[in-house]
Amino acid sequence: MASRGESPSGFRKETVNKILRLHFKDDKTRVSSDALLLMTEMLKVFVREAAARGARQAQAEDLDRVDIEHVEKMLPQLLLDF
């Protein structure tokens, strides 16, 4: 499958579909093609947001390397926003 969109990296539709199906309780549940594309977009935003917030936390501490403690600090708010 060709990569699409303006950003070079992102999740593949097939991967997202498989991950979602892993957690469905009903085997009959399916995801429409449009919804799947929106989910790849949503997950991309989630990851970029996590990375950006971690970066901001590290920069607030005047460091140029994001470490696990920065992730720990921004995690609660991140999960409240998604």
Added chain:
Amino acid sequence: MEPAGEQEGERFSHTQRLKAAVHYTVGCLCQEVAEDKGIQFSKQTIAAISEITFRQCENFAKDLEMFARHGKRTVINSEDVKLLARRSNSLLRYITQKSEELALNNLEQKEKKKKKSSTAKGRTTSAEQVAAAMTESEDSNVV
């Protein structure tokens, strides 16, 4: 007992493969952010974000399934995803915009297909003509 164990092992490796795929993509996305902001990400950070993302998918999947079931559907559609993005205004705006773009794209593609079938009609064989006529009549039925 033997096949059950094998099956479990298979499911385990399936999950591991999906986790690895998520880890790879998170690595790429973090690299982009790193270049943007002029900062580095430790390996543990990338691993942690991957794990968080993978687990967040479980919440997403369960919510989406519930939304669809609430609408008495078994297929999850874009409206369900919009509902998933309800917690943040800017995220909702972004997803709504993407969804509209998608809908527009789909419409354009449909029209292109229609045009193609009508321009190709001039030099098609009789079988293809019949097929084109059939799709046309189908279209007119819909309208």
